[in-house]
Amino acid sequence: MRVRPSRVRRLRIRKAIGNAALAGAVLAVGTAYLALEKDVTLVVDGRPQAVRTLSTSVGDLLDSSGIVLEHGGVVVPPEATQLADGMTVVVDTEGVAHQVATGPADVGVWVVEGAGGPLKLAATSSGNWFSADRSLGPSRTAAVTVVVLGKDHDVITNAANVRELLSAMGIAPDDTDRVLPPPSTPLHSGMEVRYVDVEVSIREIEIPIPFTTATTWSDRLDPGEVRVVRRGANGLAVETFRVRVVDGEVVARTLLERRIVRPAVSQRLIRGIRENGSHGTQVGEASYYTFAPGSGLTAAHPWLPFGTVVTVENLSTGRTVQVVINDRGPFGGRIIDLSHEAFARIAPLSQGVCQVRLTW
Numbered sequence: 001m002r003v004r005p006s007r008v009r010r011l012r013i014r015k016a017i018g019n020a021a022l023a024g025a026v027l028a029v030g031t032a033y034l035a036l037e038k039d040v041t042l043v044v045d046g047r048p049q050a051v052r053t054l055s056t057s058v059g060d061l062l063d064s065s066g067i068v069l070e071h072g073g074v075v076v077p078p079e080a081t082q083l084a085d086g087m088t089v090v091v092d093t094e095g096v097a098h099q100v101a102t103g104p105a106d107v108g109v110w111v112v113e114g115a116g117g118p119l120k121l122a123a124t125s126s127g128n129w130f131s132a133d134r135s136l137g138p139s140r141t142a143a144v145t146v147v148v149l150g151k152d153h154d155v156i157t158n159a160a161n162v163r164e165l166l167s168a169m170g171i172a173p174d175d176t177d178r179v180l181p182p183p184s185t186p187l188h189s190g191m192e193v194r195y196v197d198v199e200v201s202i203r204e205i206e207i208p209i210p211f212t213t214a215t216t217w218s219d220r221l222d223p224g225e226v227r228v229v230r231r232g233a234n235g236l237a238v239e240t241f242r243v244r245v246v247d248g249e250v251v252a253r254t255l256l257e258r259r260i261v262r263p264a265v266s267q268r269l270i271r272g273i274r275e276n277g278s279h280g281t282q283v284g285e286a287s288y289y290t291f292a293p294g295s296g297l298t299a300a301h302p303w304l305p306f307g308t309v310v311t312v313e314n315l316s317t318g319r320t321v322q323v324v325i326n327d328r329g330p331f332g333g334r335i336i337d338l339s340h341e342a343f344a345r346i347a348p349l350s351q352g353v354c355q356v357r358l359t360w
Contacts, residue, residue, distance in 0.1 A: 036054050077110050143284055300337040313359070
Protein backbone atom coordinates (compact mmCIF):
# COMPACT_ATOMS: atom_id res chain seq x y z
CA MET A 1 0.00 0.00 0.00
CA ARG A 2 1.42 3.46 -1.01
CA VAL A 3 2.08 5.81 1.90
CA ARG A 4 1.61 9.52 1.21
CA PRO A 5 4.41 11.76 2.51
CA SER A 6 3.63 14.02 5.32
CA ARG A 7 3.11 17.76 4.86
CA VAL A 8 6.50 18.57 6.44
CA ARG A 9 8.23 16.15 4.18
CA ARG A 10 6.58 17.62 1.11
CA LEU A 11 7.72 21.12 2.09
CA ARG A 12 11.27 19.89 2.51
CA ILE A 13 11.22 18.31 -0.95
CA ARG A 14 9.89 21.49 -2.55
CA LYS A 15 12.57 23.58 -0.83
CA ALA A 16 15.34 21.24 -1.99
CA ILE A 17 14.06 21.41 -5.59
CA GLY A 18 13.94 25.22 -5.42
CA ASN A 19 17.46 25.45 -4.09
CA ALA A 20 18.72 23.15 -6.83
CA ALA A 21 16.99 25.23 -9.50
CA LEU A 22 18.42 28.44 -8.07
CA ALA A 23 21.91 26.96 -7.95
CA GLY A 24 21.53 25.79 -11.55
CA ALA A 25 20.42 29.22 -12.64
CA VAL A 26 23.33 30.90 -10.86
CA LEU A 27 25.73 28.40 -12.40
CA ALA A 28 24.30 29.01 -15.87
CA VAL A 29 24.56 32.79 -15.49
CA GLY A 30 28.08 32.49 -14.18
CA THR A 31 29.06 30.24 -17.05
CA ALA A 32 27.55 32.65 -19.55
CA TYR A 33 29.32 35.57 -17.85
CA LEU A 34 32.64 33.75 -17.99
CA ALA A 35 32.00 32.93 -21.65
CA LEU A 36 31.40 36.61 -22.44
CA GLU A 37 34.28 37.95 -20.33
CA LYS A 38 37.58 38.52 -22.14
CA ASP A 39 41.13 39.12 -20.98
CA VAL A 40 42.61 41.89 -23.14
CA THR A 41 46.02 43.59 -23.21
CA LEU A 42 45.46 47.35 -23.55
CA VAL A 43 48.49 49.51 -24.43
CA VAL A 44 47.74 53.24 -24.08
CA ASP A 45 50.51 55.62 -25.15
CA GLY A 46 53.08 52.91 -24.48
CA ARG A 47 51.68 51.98 -21.03
CA PRO A 48 50.34 48.39 -20.96
CA GLN A 49 47.61 47.15 -18.67
CA ALA A 50 45.64 43.94 -18.21
CA VAL A 51 41.91 44.40 -18.74
CA ARG A 52 39.05 41.98 -18.09
CA THR A 53 35.99 43.18 -19.97
CA LEU A 54 32.56 42.27 -21.28
CA SER A 55 32.93 44.71 -24.19
CA THR A 56 32.16 43.24 -27.59
CA SER A 57 34.25 45.58 -29.75
CA VAL A 58 37.39 47.71 -29.54
CA GLY A 59 35.26 50.86 -29.53
CA ASP A 60 33.19 49.58 -26.57
CA LEU A 61 36.43 48.82 -24.73
CA LEU A 62 37.68 52.39 -25.24
CA ASP A 63 34.35 53.82 -24.06
CA SER A 64 34.26 51.62 -20.96
CA SER A 65 37.89 52.52 -20.18
CA GLY A 66 37.23 56.26 -20.56
CA ILE A 67 39.81 56.64 -23.35
CA VAL A 68 39.30 59.62 -25.67
CA LEU A 69 41.31 59.89 -28.88
CA GLU A 70 42.60 63.33 -29.80
CA HIS A 71 42.49 64.52 -33.41
CA GLY A 72 44.81 62.19 -35.33
CA GLY A 73 44.79 59.56 -32.59
CA VAL A 74 45.21 55.94 -33.61
CA VAL A 75 43.78 52.68 -32.32
CA VAL A 76 44.80 49.28 -33.65
CA PRO A 77 42.92 47.19 -34.50
CA PRO A 78 40.10 49.58 -35.63
CA GLU A 79 37.27 50.43 -33.24
CA ALA A 80 34.75 48.29 -35.13
CA THR A 81 36.83 45.14 -34.61
CA GLN A 82 35.20 42.44 -32.47
CA LEU A 83 37.10 41.75 -29.27
CA ALA A 84 38.52 38.30 -28.69
CA ASP A 85 40.07 36.76 -25.62
CA GLY A 86 43.82 37.43 -25.51
CA MET A 87 43.70 40.30 -28.01
CA THR A 88 46.17 43.20 -27.79
CA VAL A 89 44.77 46.69 -28.42
CA VAL A 90 47.29 49.49 -29.02
CA VAL A 91 46.11 53.09 -28.50
CA ASP A 92 48.03 56.26 -29.32
CA THR A 93 45.87 59.16 -28.13
CA GLU A 94 47.93 61.93 -29.74
CA GLY A 95 48.66 60.37 -33.11
CA VAL A 96 52.43 59.99 -32.75
CA ALA A 97 52.18 56.65 -34.50
CA HIS A 98 50.19 56.16 -37.65
CA GLN A 99 48.68 53.08 -39.14
CA VAL A 100 50.49 51.56 -42.08
CA ALA A 101 48.05 48.86 -43.07
CA THR A 102 45.93 45.92 -42.10
CA GLY A 103 46.54 42.74 -43.98
CA PRO A 104 43.97 41.97 -46.71
CA ALA A 105 44.88 38.30 -46.75
CA ASP A 106 45.85 37.80 -43.11
CA VAL A 107 42.67 38.69 -41.25
CA GLY A 108 43.37 40.50 -37.99
CA VAL A 109 47.01 41.29 -38.81
CA TRP A 110 47.89 44.98 -38.43
CA VAL A 111 50.93 47.21 -38.57
CA VAL A 112 51.53 50.64 -37.03
CA GLU A 113 54.44 52.83 -38.12
CA GLY A 114 56.18 55.38 -35.92
CA ALA A 115 56.51 52.84 -33.10
CA GLY A 116 59.67 54.30 -31.68
CA GLY A 117 60.06 55.27 -28.02
CA PRO A 118 57.27 54.21 -25.64
CA LEU A 119 55.31 52.11 -28.10
CA LYS A 120 58.19 49.65 -28.29
CA LEU A 121 57.18 48.55 -24.80
CA ALA A 122 54.27 46.81 -26.40
CA ALA A 123 56.66 44.25 -27.84
CA THR A 124 57.96 43.05 -24.48
CA SER A 125 56.55 40.12 -22.55
CA SER A 126 53.47 40.94 -20.53
CA GLY A 127 55.10 39.07 -17.66
CA ASN A 128 57.30 42.15 -17.22
CA TRP A 129 54.30 44.51 -17.28
CA PHE A 130 52.15 43.21 -14.47
CA SER A 131 52.69 42.36 -10.83
CA ALA A 132 49.44 40.38 -10.69
CA ASP A 133 49.68 36.73 -9.75
CA ARG A 134 48.08 35.63 -13.04
CA SER A 135 49.86 36.64 -16.23
CA LEU A 136 48.08 36.94 -19.55
CA GLY A 137 51.01 35.20 -21.25
CA PRO A 138 53.43 36.65 -23.77
CA SER A 139 52.33 39.63 -25.87
CA ARG A 140 51.48 38.94 -29.49
CA THR A 141 53.08 42.20 -30.66
CA ALA A 142 56.62 42.89 -31.81
CA ALA A 143 58.56 46.07 -32.55
CA VAL A 144 60.40 45.53 -35.81
CA THR A 145 62.46 47.64 -38.22
CA VAL A 146 61.38 47.11 -41.83
CA VAL A 147 63.69 48.35 -44.60
CA VAL A 148 61.73 49.07 -47.79
CA LEU A 149 63.32 50.82 -50.81
CA GLY A 150 66.31 51.60 -48.59
CA LYS A 151 64.20 53.45 -46.01
CA ASP A 152 63.83 52.29 -42.39
CA HIS A 153 60.33 51.95 -40.94
CA ASP A 154 60.01 51.34 -37.19
CA VAL A 155 56.73 49.47 -36.77
CA ILE A 156 54.76 47.58 -34.19
CA THR A 157 52.72 44.61 -35.39
CA ASN A 158 50.86 41.52 -34.28
CA ALA A 159 52.06 39.56 -37.32
CA ALA A 160 53.40 36.11 -36.48
CA ASN A 161 56.04 35.96 -39.21
CA VAL A 162 57.74 38.00 -41.92
CA ARG A 163 55.21 37.03 -44.60
CA GLU A 164 52.26 38.27 -42.52
CA LEU A 165 54.11 41.50 -41.74
CA LEU A 166 54.83 42.28 -45.40
CA SER A 167 51.29 41.32 -46.40
CA ALA A 168 49.87 43.74 -43.82
CA MET A 169 52.09 46.46 -45.31
CA GLY A 170 50.69 45.76 -48.76
CA ILE A 171 53.89 44.13 -50.02
CA ALA A 172 53.61 40.93 -52.05
CA PRO A 173 57.13 39.76 -53.02
CA ASP A 174 57.48 37.90 -56.31
CA ASP A 175 60.10 35.39 -57.43
CA THR A 176 62.68 38.06 -58.29
CA ASP A 177 62.42 40.05 -55.05
CA ARG A 178 64.65 39.43 -52.04
CA VAL A 179 63.35 39.13 -48.48
CA LEU A 180 65.69 38.79 -45.49
CA PRO A 181 65.10 36.88 -43.31
CA PRO A 182 62.91 34.41 -45.28
CA PRO A 183 59.09 34.98 -45.20
CA SER A 184 58.45 32.01 -42.89
CA THR A 185 60.73 33.41 -40.15
CA PRO A 186 58.85 34.11 -36.87
CA LEU A 187 58.94 37.74 -35.75
CA HIS A 188 60.53 38.87 -32.52
CA SER A 189 61.22 42.28 -31.08
CA GLY A 190 64.31 44.05 -32.36
CA MET A 191 64.38 42.13 -35.65
CA GLU A 192 65.28 43.87 -38.91
CA VAL A 193 63.32 42.79 -41.97
CA ARG A 194 64.71 43.85 -45.32
CA TYR A 195 62.62 43.84 -48.50
CA VAL A 196 64.50 44.47 -51.74
CA ASP A 197 62.33 45.10 -54.79
CA VAL A 198 63.98 43.55 -57.84
CA GLU A 199 62.53 44.06 -61.29
CA VAL A 200 63.90 42.50 -64.48
CA SER A 201 62.34 43.81 -67.68
CA ILE A 202 62.96 44.09 -71.41
CA ARG A 203 63.15 47.64 -72.71
CA GLU A 204 63.52 49.08 -76.19
CA ILE A 205 65.29 52.37 -76.92
CA GLU A 206 65.08 54.21 -80.24
CA ILE A 207 68.46 55.44 -81.57
CA PRO A 208 68.54 57.96 -84.46
CA ILE A 209 71.02 57.24 -87.27
CA PRO A 210 72.39 60.49 -88.76
CA PHE A 211 72.71 60.60 -92.53
CA THR A 212 76.04 61.12 -94.27
CA THR A 213 76.83 63.51 -97.10
CA ALA A 214 78.61 62.54 -100.32
CA THR A 215 80.03 65.42 -102.38
CA THR A 216 81.27 65.40 -105.97
CA TRP A 217 82.97 68.29 -107.77
CA SER A 218 82.08 69.58 -111.20
CA ASP A 219 83.49 72.32 -113.45
CA ARG A 220 80.00 72.73 -114.93
CA LEU A 221 78.97 74.68 -111.82
CA ASP A 222 80.36 78.04 -110.78
CA PRO A 223 82.90 77.87 -107.94
CA GLY A 224 81.00 77.84 -104.63
CA GLU A 225 77.72 76.77 -106.25
CA VAL A 226 76.09 73.72 -104.64
CA ARG A 227 73.42 71.51 -106.18
CA VAL A 228 71.51 69.00 -104.02
CA VAL A 229 71.11 65.78 -105.99
CA ARG A 230 69.43 63.90 -103.13
CA ARG A 231 68.40 65.15 -99.73
CA GLY A 232 69.54 63.16 -96.76
CA ALA A 233 67.23 61.61 -94.17
CA ASN A 234 68.07 60.24 -90.73
CA GLY A 235 67.47 56.58 -90.08
CA LEU A 236 66.24 54.81 -86.96
CA ALA A 237 67.60 51.88 -84.98
CA VAL A 238 66.04 50.10 -82.02
CA GLU A 239 68.19 48.63 -79.25
CA THR A 240 66.70 45.99 -76.98
CA PHE A 241 68.06 45.74 -73.43
CA ARG A 242 67.52 43.50 -70.44
CA VAL A 243 67.30 45.91 -67.51
CA ARG A 244 67.66 44.99 -63.83
CA VAL A 245 66.23 47.51 -61.36
CA VAL A 246 66.87 47.18 -57.60
CA ASP A 247 64.82 49.39 -55.28
CA GLY A 248 63.99 51.72 -58.15
CA GLU A 249 67.56 52.15 -59.43
CA VAL A 250 68.99 50.61 -62.62
CA VAL A 251 71.94 48.41 -61.64
CA ALA A 252 72.51 46.47 -64.87
CA ARG A 253 71.65 46.86 -68.54
CA THR A 254 72.55 44.22 -71.14
CA LEU A 255 72.21 44.81 -74.88
CA LEU A 256 70.31 41.91 -76.43
CA GLU A 257 69.70 43.13 -79.98
CA ARG A 258 70.19 46.11 -82.28
CA ARG A 259 68.07 46.28 -85.42
CA ILE A 260 67.69 48.88 -88.13
CA VAL A 261 64.08 49.98 -88.41
CA ARG A 262 64.67 52.64 -91.06
CA PRO A 263 68.03 52.99 -92.80
CA ALA A 264 69.53 56.45 -93.22
CA VAL A 265 69.49 58.03 -96.67
CA SER A 266 72.79 59.68 -97.58
CA GLN A 267 72.75 63.19 -98.98
CA ARG A 268 74.39 63.77 -102.34
CA LEU A 269 75.79 67.17 -103.38
CA ILE A 270 77.57 68.58 -106.43
CA ARG A 271 79.88 71.53 -105.83
CA GLY A 272 81.40 73.83 -108.44
CA ILE A 273 85.18 74.11 -108.88
CA ARG A 274 87.59 75.94 -111.22
CA GLU A 275 87.06 75.36 -114.90
CA ASN A 276 90.03 73.06 -115.32
CA GLY A 277 88.89 70.99 -112.38
CA SER A 278 92.44 70.23 -111.41
CA HIS A 279 92.53 72.15 -108.14
CA GLY A 280 90.32 72.66 -105.10
CA THR A 281 90.24 73.58 -101.45
CA GLN A 282 88.27 72.36 -98.47
CA VAL A 283 88.18 73.55 -94.85
CA GLY A 284 87.19 71.44 -91.87
CA GLU A 285 88.46 69.14 -89.14
CA ALA A 286 91.27 66.62 -89.57
CA SER A 287 91.99 63.66 -87.30
CA TYR A 288 94.34 60.68 -87.49
CA TYR A 289 93.97 56.91 -87.32
CA THR A 290 96.53 54.22 -86.53
CA PHE A 291 95.25 51.49 -88.83
CA ALA A 292 95.83 53.41 -92.06
CA PRO A 293 96.73 51.10 -94.99
CA GLY A 294 100.36 51.22 -96.03
CA SER A 295 102.75 53.51 -94.21
CA GLY A 296 104.09 57.01 -94.39
CA LEU A 297 102.30 60.23 -95.26
CA THR A 298 98.90 58.94 -96.37
CA ALA A 299 95.30 59.87 -95.68
CA ALA A 300 91.68 58.86 -96.13
CA HIS A 301 89.20 61.15 -97.88
CA PRO A 302 85.48 60.57 -98.65
CA TRP A 303 85.63 61.22 -102.41
CA LEU A 304 88.99 62.47 -103.74
CA PRO A 305 90.47 59.98 -106.23
CA PHE A 306 93.10 57.59 -104.91
CA GLY A 307 96.57 58.90 -105.60
CA THR A 308 95.59 62.56 -105.24
CA VAL A 309 98.32 64.59 -103.53
CA VAL A 310 96.78 66.90 -100.94
CA THR A 311 98.45 69.68 -98.96
CA VAL A 312 97.08 69.84 -95.40
CA GLU A 313 97.56 73.14 -93.53
CA ASN A 314 96.96 73.51 -89.78
CA LEU A 315 95.03 76.80 -89.60
CA SER A 316 96.16 77.45 -86.01
CA THR A 317 99.92 77.10 -86.60
CA GLY A 318 100.40 77.34 -90.37
CA ARG A 319 102.31 74.04 -90.43
CA THR A 320 101.72 71.92 -93.53
CA VAL A 321 102.17 68.37 -94.76
CA GLN A 322 101.58 66.67 -98.11
CA VAL A 323 99.75 63.34 -98.13
CA VAL A 324 98.54 60.84 -100.72
CA ILE A 325 94.90 59.71 -100.65
CA ASN A 326 94.79 55.88 -100.42
CA ASP A 327 91.67 55.17 -98.28
CA ARG A 328 88.03 56.22 -97.84
CA GLY A 329 86.65 58.11 -94.87
CA PRO A 330 85.97 59.70 -92.50
CA PHE A 331 82.15 59.69 -92.40
CA GLY A 332 80.66 61.82 -89.64
CA GLY A 333 81.73 65.46 -89.89
CA ARG A 334 85.54 65.49 -90.33
CA ILE A 335 86.93 66.04 -93.82
CA ILE A 336 90.13 63.93 -93.70
CA ASP A 337 91.80 61.21 -91.64
CA LEU A 338 95.60 61.42 -91.66
CA SER A 339 98.06 58.69 -90.85
CA HIS A 340 99.58 59.28 -87.45
CA GLU A 341 102.92 60.13 -89.09
CA ALA A 342 101.25 62.85 -91.19
CA PHE A 343 99.22 64.28 -88.30
CA ALA A 344 102.35 64.48 -86.13
CA ARG A 345 103.88 66.85 -88.74
CA ILE A 346 101.22 69.52 -88.12
CA ALA A 347 99.97 68.93 -84.53
CA PRO A 348 100.68 66.82 -81.43
CA LEU A 349 99.02 63.40 -81.52
CA SER A 350 97.55 64.14 -78.07
CA GLN A 351 95.49 66.94 -79.62
CA GLY A 352 93.55 64.42 -81.69
CA VAL A 353 91.71 66.88 -83.95
CA CYS A 354 92.69 70.16 -85.58
CA GLN A 355 91.19 72.66 -88.02
CA VAL A 356 92.79 72.42 -91.46
CA ARG A 357 92.58 73.60 -95.06
CA LEU A 358 93.05 71.03 -97.82
CA THR A 359 94.52 72.07 -101.16
CA TRP A 360 94.95 69.83 -104.19
